[in-house]
Amino acid sequence: xxxxxxxxxxxxxxxxxxxxxxxxxxxxxxxxxxVTSSFATRWLGTWLPVGFTTRWYSSAWSEFQLWxxxxxxxxxxxxxxxxxxxxxxxxxxxxxxxxxxxxxLLVLLFLLxxxxxxxxxxxxxxxxxxxxxLAGTFWGVVAANLVPTVPFVILVMIPxxxxxxxxxxxxxxxxxxxxxxxxxxxxxxxxLPGILAALLLVLVRTIAMFELTFLVAGPTSQxxxxxxxxxxxxxxxxxxxxxxxMAVIYMVTTLVWLIIALRFVNPTQIVTRAKQQPAH
Amino acid sequence: xxxxxxxxxxxxxxxxxxxxxALNALRDVSLTIRRREFIALLGPSGCGKxxxxxxxxxxxxxxxxxxxxxxxxxxTLRPEERGFGMVFQNYALFPHLxxxxxxxxxLKMRGRxxxxxxxxVDEALSLVRLxxxxxxxPGQLSGGQQQRVAIARAIxxxxxxVLMDEPLSNLxxxxxxxxxxxxxxxxxxxxxTTIYVxxxxDEALSLxxxxxxLRDGVVRQVGTPKELYEAPSHLDVADFMGFRxxxxxxxxxxxxxxxxxxxxxxxxxxxxxxxxxxGSAAYAAIRPDxxxxxxxxxxxxxxxxxxxxxxGREFVGTAHSAGGLDFVFRxxxxxxxxxxxxxxxxxxxxxxxxEPIQGxx
Amino acid sequence: xDALAPTAPVEHGPSLRxxxxxxxxxxxxxxxxxxxxFSLLLFVYPFAFGFxxxxxxxxxxxxxxxxxxxxxDPFLYDTIGNTLRLAIPVTLLNLVLAVPIAFRVRLMRRQRxxxxxxxxxxxxGTVLVAEGLLNYLGPQGWFNRTLMTFGLIxxxxxxxxxxxxxxxxxxxxxxxxxxxxxxxxxxxxDPALEQAAATLGASAxxxxxxxxxxxxxxxxxxxxxxSFVQAFSVFPSAVLLGEPAGITRVISIAAATAAFExxxxxxxxxxxxxxxxxxLAIVVAVLASRGLFYRGPASGAKG
Numbered sequence: 016x017x018x019x020x021x022x023x024x025x026x027x028x029x030x031x032x033x034x035x036x037x038x039x040x041x042x043x044x045x046x047x048x049x050v051t052s053s054f055a056t057r058w059l060g061t062w063l064p065v066g067f068t069t070r071w072y073s074s075a076w077s078e079f080q081l082w083x084x085x086x087x088x089x090x091x092x093x094x095x096x097x098x099x100x101x102x103x104x105x106x107x108x109x110x111x112x113x114x115x116x117x118x119x120l121l122v123l124l125f126l127l128x129x130x131x132x133x134x135x136x137x138x139x140x141x142x143x144x145x146x147x148x149l150a151g152t153f154w155g156v157v158a159a160n161l162v163p164t165v166p167f168v169i170l171v172m173i174p175x176x177x178x179x180x181x182x183x184x185x186x187x188x189x190x191x192x193x194x195x196x197x198x199x200x201x202x203x204x205x206x207l208p209g210i211l212a213a214l215l216l217v218l219v220r221t222i223a224m225f226e227l228t229f230l231v232a233g234p235t236s237q238x239x240x241x242x243x244x245x246x247x248x249x250x251x252x253x254x255x256x257x258x259x260x261m262a263v264i265y266m267v268t269t270l271v272w273l274i275i276a277l278r279f280v281n282p283t284q285i286v287t288r289a290k291q292q293p294a295h
Numbered sequence: 296x297x298x299x300x301x302x303x304x305x306x307x308x309x310x311x312x313x314x315x316x317a318l319n320a321l322r323d324v325s326l327t328i329r330r331r332e333f334i335a336l337l338g339p340s341g342c343g344k345x346x347x348x349x350x351x352x353x354x355x356x357x358x359x360x361x362x363x364x365x366x367x368x369x370x371t372l373r374p375e376e377r378g379f380g381m382v383f384q385n386y387a388l389f390p391h392l393x394x395x396x397x398x399x400x401x402l403k404m405r406g407r408x409x410x411x412x413x414x415x416v417d418e419a420l421s422l423v424r425l426x427x428x429x430x431x432x433p434g435q436l437s438g439g440q441q442q443r444v445a446i447a448r449a450i451x452x453x454x455x456x457v458l459m460d461e462p463l464s465n466l467x468x469x470x471x472x473x474x475x476x477x478x479x480x481x482x483x484x485x486x487x488t489t490i491y492v493x494x495x496x497d498e499a500l501s502l503x504x505x506x507x508x509l510r511d512g513v514v515r516q517v518g519t520p521k522e523l524y525e526a527p528s529h530l531d532v533a534d535f536m537g538f539r540x541x542x543x544x545x546x547x548x549x550x551x552x553x554x555x556x557x558x559x560x561x562x563x564x565x566x567x568x569x570x571x572x573x574g575s576a577a578y579a580a581i582r583p584d585x586x587x588x589x590x591x592x593x594x595x596x597x598x599x600x601x602x603x604x605x606x607g608r609e610f611v612g613t614a615h616s617a618g619g620l621d622f623v624f625r626x627x628x629x630x631x632x633x634x635x636x637x638x639x640x641x642x643x644x645x646x647x648x649x650e651p652i653q654g655x656x
Numbered sequence: 657x658d659a660l661a662p663t664a665p666v667e668h669g670p671s672l673r674x675x676x677x678x679x680x681x682x683x684x685x686x687x688x689x690x691x692x693x694f695s696l697l698l699f700v701y702p703f704a705f706g707f708x709x710x711x712x713x714x715x716x717x718x719x720x721x722x723x724x725x726x727x728x729d730p731f732l733y734d735t736i737g738n739t740l741r742l743a744i745p746v747t748l749l750n751l752v753l754a755v756p757i758a759f760r761v762r763l764m765r766r767q768r769x770x771x772x773x774x775x776x777x778x779x780x781g782t783v784l785v786a787e788g789l790l791n792y793l794g795p796q797g798w799f800n801r802t803l804m805t806f807g808l809i810x811x812x813x814x815x816x817x818x819x820x821x822x823x824x825x826x827x828x829x830x831x832x833x834x835x836x837x838x839x840x841x842x843x844x845x846d847p848a849l850e851q852a853a854a855t856l857g858a859s860a861x862x863x864x865x866x867x868x869x870x871x872x873x874x875x876x877x878x879x880x881x882x883s884f885v886q887a888f889s890v891f892p893s894a895v896l897l898g899e900p901a902g903i904t905r906v907i908s909i910a911a912a913t914a915a916f917e918x919x920x921x922x923x924x925x926x927x928x929x930x931x932x933x934x935x936l937a938i939v940v941a942v943l944a945s946r947g948l949f950y951r952g953p954a955s956g957a958k959g
Contacts, residue, residue: 024860031760034753039773042828044798045788046776052791060796106691113685121692128699130882132889134908135935136699138928139706142921162698165691182387185354188374189381190401190452194683200400204391223781225892230912244783247790247896255791262787266780273779282771285778286836 049266053259075260078253079242085268087153088222088238094157095164095221096214102161103168104210108202110169111176125166133163133226141230151233159227164217171216171284175209208279215276216285222269239265303365303455305329306351306488311370312359313346313512320346322512323360328456328490333482335503336492337535343512344492348458351490353377364455375404380449382459386441388433394420394444395429401452419447422481439470446478450485457482459491463498475502496535500524508532528568530578530648538580538646539623542596546571546647554647559618561596565645576650581640583611588626589639598622598638600630614638710926722926732927735907736934742819742894742906743887746826750834751880758838759864771839774832785828786896790816793824821897822904826887834883841875842868881939888935907931 053071055064075081110122128136140159141150149155187201225240232241243265246258276285306328313321321343328334336344349355351362353374362370369377380401388397398419402412420426423443433441442462449457462478463471479502482489493499499506500520508515508523516528527533530541544558554567556579563579571577589595598614603626610626614636624638713721726732761767777785793799793815800812815821845868853863891908898904907927915924 027756028760031756035757035761035770038831041792041799042773042777045785045792045828046780048792048798049784049788062798062801102691102694105687109685109688113682115681115685121688124695124700125691128695130885131932131935132885134889134891134911135928135932136703138911138915138924139709140698140702141915142709142925143702143705145921158698161694165694169691180385180387182383182385183389185352185374186381186383186387186448187389187400187404188354189352189377189379190448191375191378191404192400193373193375196404200403201389205389219779223779225781225783226889229892230915240781240783243787244892244896247783247787250790258787259791262784265784269779269781269784270776273775277772282768282775283836283840285775286833286840 046266049259049262052256053263055256058256071254071256071260072264074254075257075264078257079246079261081239081242081261081264083235084237084239084242087236088268090153091156091160091228091236091238092218092221094153095160096217098157099161099164099168099217100210100214102165103213104172104206106165107169107172108176111173112181125169128163128166129170133224134230136162137227137230140227144231150231151236153236155231155233156228156236156238159231160221160224162227163224164221167217167220168213171213172206172209175213176206179205212276212280212284215272215279219269219272219276219285222272239268303330305365306456307363308347308351308360309363310360311347311350311357311362313343313350313355314358320512321350321357324509324512324514325360326507326514326517328488330488331486333479333489333491333502333504335499335506336490336509337496337499337506338494338509338515339535340494342509344494344509345460346512347509348381348460348490348492351456352379352381352458378452378454380452380454380457382442382445382449382457382462384461384464386433386445386465388441388444388448390433393430393432394425394436397433397444398447398451400448405452415451416447419451422450422484423447423477438466439474442466442474443477446481450481450487455488457487457489459489461492461494463493463495471498478502496537508535526568527580527646530580530651533568533580533646533648538582540579540581540583540586540621540640542579542581542620543650544577544579546573546575546577548573556647558596559616559620563594563596563640563645564642565640565647566643567647569647569649571647571649578648578650579640580646580648582644583623583625585641585644586622586624586638588624588628588630588636591637592639594642594645595637595639596620596622598624598636600632600634600636602632603630605629706925707929709922710929712922714920714922722923723930725923726926726930731905732910735905735910736930738903739888739890739906739908740934742822742826742890742904743884746823746830746887747834747880747884750827750831750883751838751876753831754835754838754879755842755876758835758842759868761839762842767839771836774835776832777829778832782825782829782890782892783896785825786893789821789825789828789893789897793821816897818899819903822890822894825893825897826890829893830883830887833886834879837879837882838876841872841879844875845871877942877945881942884938884942885935888938889931907934 051064052058054067054069056066056068058064106125110118137159140162144150144155144159149158183205184197184201187197192200222238223240224238225244228238228241229244232238237245243258243261246253246261250258308324308326311321311324312319324343324347326334336347338344346355350357350370353370353372353376357370360370361368389400392400395416399412399416402415407415416429420429423446425440425443425447428436428440433444436444445462449459459478463474466474475498478489478491481487491499491502500523503520505517505519506523507517510531516523516532518526523532524536527536527538534541542556542558542563544556544563547555547557547562549555549567549571552567553564554571554577555562555564556577558579565579565581591597596616598616598620601613601615603610603612610629612624612626612630614622614624616622622638630636710722711719713719715721761770764770791797795812795814799815800809803809804812813820815824849867849871850863853867858866889908890906891912894900894904894906894909898906900909908931911924911927911931914920914927
């Protein structure tokens, strides 16, 4: 690490920190606006609202049927987390431990849904799901959300599995463990931290996954983020504060899981999927 | 000592081969290991010694031949069905299990009652002198302690055969000597049968009852340490056994198990280790210990000193001849680099080998 | 040792299982099959299906009718330009900001707090950011109020329901993404290389120009591609914060409209294919230019 102490470099550093500060302040001010508004009685043309109330939460709760929406949201998330864990960890294990013809192609296939934005592949996917009648149903929403999460789990888990010495598995075999015992007594305990991290990241991403859910959800299979979109889209029908109350509920749901996730993962992992992305 | 190793008479490798694609890692290896023997598989890296061990352990399937434990064929069994103990190169301790759990792993897999596991693990702990460390995780142990856990884990299941894959290669020099003695002690106390893979001939010579020298996947020589040290059967084995001077010459004559070579005009006489015919190319192999600075005369060759190092009791130097041969020699007196000397070999200790056939073997 | 009971000798020579195992196909490899089938069914098949469907126009006509319609109707083909006018400046701005900041943050000891803050907008998602910016950047919002208080402006700036609202939302969600990717590349470079350059007399700028930049170029190219592709697929904020019938009518709006308002899945698929094609074209162009730069490990001897 080399630090310059010339005036020019100090000015340069100051300019950079100013930019960072400007960004962070605006970010927090934006979030604070939503929170303040959700508690505001009347807020027009002033710095702060006239008064504060919590009644928008109860009205949002009933107007937007948030209880139902939340239940659907958590059911979708639970299903997505479970299925992507089961499919992703097994596939990652095979990809980490074996070299076989077509492996690079397969890795590329798993990389694509992470590189291509959901809206691009979501429209053809939604078309297929509408044709098969799955769209609008609970499982349709789950299936659509799995498209990026299964590859995500695979790519997070591959480096994690690779760093476990295969000799440890060989040792377990030599000392009498069959495949099942090897999994229960050796692999699962060693992989658990990685699985936990991957699945928490899946959870956080699924709560915020708007596009795919939007494209395939029906009235009874909407998740919270889609319900919020429709509420903002139809702004004017409901009070702004009511929408903001819903936005706060959404934020709290997301942030609780984010905080839990951050206990186990590095924040950069939310963006850079795997330590080393395979060359492509 | 109640750790009782399963009884058997011999382990037999019967024409075992192992291919990796087109590469023959192991070619037609046949070997019989008797009960209570300590066998060292010795060779340079890539010679197939670890492949042999992994085939015996079941971690690599053999592609030809068979492995027998007395009358039972074992090469078709999965590793977990063979019941051998193994000490891995990097120990391969389970990082999430403590010392006690690591050692007891094999017994637990066999579904033994907890009381029995506890008793046997305690015995193993005392055998490898690790009492008091049983609740630590492998990451909290020193290299030597991890090594002891790996050994305890391998012997506590009372295996007919203990396999060790370069177990000392990750330890520093002092600890290596200490653990070498430990391994031999444990082997003797248990009356175990051990196959020990190493690339270090010192280790093999000091530990083993018999040494198997492998090269390019082929057994080159099997013998006791004394046989290998004194009478290597091929030039490459001799090279591995410390015959650092290999002087190429022409066979001038053979007589009754001895041969005389013409090396750059000098006459070098030694013990013929292979059949030689007069006029053919051959090598005289000499240990640095047996090549001394001395008088001109029989069994001496003229050379120019390149470097000289003080080694306490004596000097060790390098030199070259006018014809471009390189030497490593010994001297009681200091000699100046650049000086001309005569290097004299003990004719009872010079071995003469035929020129190796180019390519394989 | 009952496990060692004699077994019937098998004939010599590798069995089929052994030959497959030698090529890497064994029981462990089979574990990849469920995920592969899943990916074929829900990713490859829909893409192929959409591709074929795009050549089967709903209203009949020849097989290229959808594409002909798209490129003859300004209301449709303008969406490409609209999207590029947003995505390219935003991506460039994000990258230009991210690089110097990443170099500065690399020296920080407590990076985690900053990275946690920056992960917030990504986690909250575009819909919430859109809702927040609607209030915050609105004529009565705190942003305009602050500028007016400082006397920088006399009239509130119009920042929502136009180009700049979408632009701001793409910076808020896109910058952290670009930054964290850049940071992971920048921290991946062995600091000894910079120290070596400094001992050889390179100034800070020279060290960046001649050591870091060549090593980081591939990483920057990938960061640009991923950030661009994200920005190009802008959707909810273009609807909520922009002018979805005008300047911010982006290509995903056109696709969603075709699918969910006109129920013309064939047309929607065509637009999605065009969207994918434009993204691919830019990515290929950027990655092809990567060939001009150093390619190989960025960490020196450690590999």
